[in-house]
Amino acid sequence: MIRLVAVDMDGTFLSSTKDYNRERFAKIYKEMKERDIKFVVASGNQYYQLKSFFPEIAEEISFVAENGALVISEEEEMFCGRMSDDLVQDVIAFIKEHPEVFMILCGRKSAYTSEKEPEELIALGRSYYHRLEVVEEITNSIEDVFFKVATNVPVDETTHFLEFFNERFSGRLEAVSSGHGDIDLIIPGLHKANGLRILQEKWGVRSDEMVAFGDGGNDLEMLRHVKYSYAMENGSKESKEAASHIAPNNDEEGVLEILEQLLEIK
Structure with missing residues (x-):
């Protein structure tokens, strides 16, 4: 059973035009919410930029931002790393x-x-x-x-x-x-997988109940951490080796297509 979905943004969830099919995702998210499946945005980007992509739901989803250095869930700060x-x-x-x-x-x-x-x-x-x-x-x-x-x-x-x-x-x-x-x-150890572990502890979610999507070198730990990992067709060689599955190209809305299959949404 899937209880958590984590997505990288650039090159993964977002198309080359830096956007996504909002109507299609809204239907998927509605189904996820009804099943109590958590949605996590896991990116190297800044929290304030990431939440701008989800204005309607930013307060009810979670963000593993800055490659895991900052974790905010439902507007609550769960973790913030610090360099000396x-x-x-x-x-x-x-x-x-x-x-x-x-x-x-x-x-x-x-x-x-x-x-x-x-x-x-x-x-x-x-x-x-x-x-x-x-x-x-x-x-x-x-x-x-x-x-x-x-x-x-x-x-x-x-x-x-x-x-x-x-x-x-x-x-x-x-x-x-x-x-x-x-x-x-x-900071060593403060990668996306570490951010996901913090959220797992909060919700009591196991790694074999998680799905993750990524395309680059900063996604490797996350892809190795979950059971159902998807590297994008447009992703790096390293991400494809780390993942257990390949998702269609980000410009073909590959993440949304796989989620529809997993959730059996027609």
């Missing part, structure tokens, strides 16, 4: 040595980037971070609780920077890729 001040300072100093790397410092109250960054990257950042403050310079003197550093690197150097970051911050941070040159530096 020394670690934040080290990361900022290190990235500043590499001007080709775009950086967003992610905090509980807001995300932050520097006015010195390229305007087109700042504009792109705003599409993922609805709360994004552009400051004169990124420093650890900004008053907030920081739990993630989001970076964007040249696409053809993604693998290099993944290895580079993981070697430099071994044991302190973990670099995960969500594609298109985007690399998040997260």
Whole structure:
């Protein structure tokens, strides 16, 4: 019996136009709600951006945001990770040595980037971070609780920077890729699967009662954690190896199609 459904957003639940079939999903969600099946949005994106996709139901669903660093369920904060001040300072100093790397410092109250960054990257950042403050310079003197550093690197150097970051911050941070040159530096262990475990404890849900959908490197732990895991047809090789099933392309509304099959909705 399925009791929880977790979905990644970009490249998975959302189409290439950054939207989803709201009418079709509304019917699925109505059926899920009647059966008391929990719906969880599990993404590397900011909580404030994620909830904007679900204005009618945001207060009754759950969010594993920032790749698991922030868990909010039915508007109640269940978990918030924290990087030490020394670690934040080290990361900022290190990235500043590499001007080709775009950086967003992610905090509980807001995300932050520097006015010195390229305007087109700042504009792109705003599409993922609805709360994004552009400051004169990124420093650890900004008053907030920081739990993630989001970076964007040249696409053809993604693998290099993944290895580079993981070697430099071994044991302190973990670099995960969500594609298109985007690399998040997260606190080790604070991934999407950990966020799901927190929600499982709240509801008493077992991993063999869960379905998850993903497409990228930041979905691997989540896909391995649940019994019914689906990598998108458009997903990475690693996500397909981690999942037990393949779902149709995100532009073919693959998540909604599989959910209709699982819930036997015609």
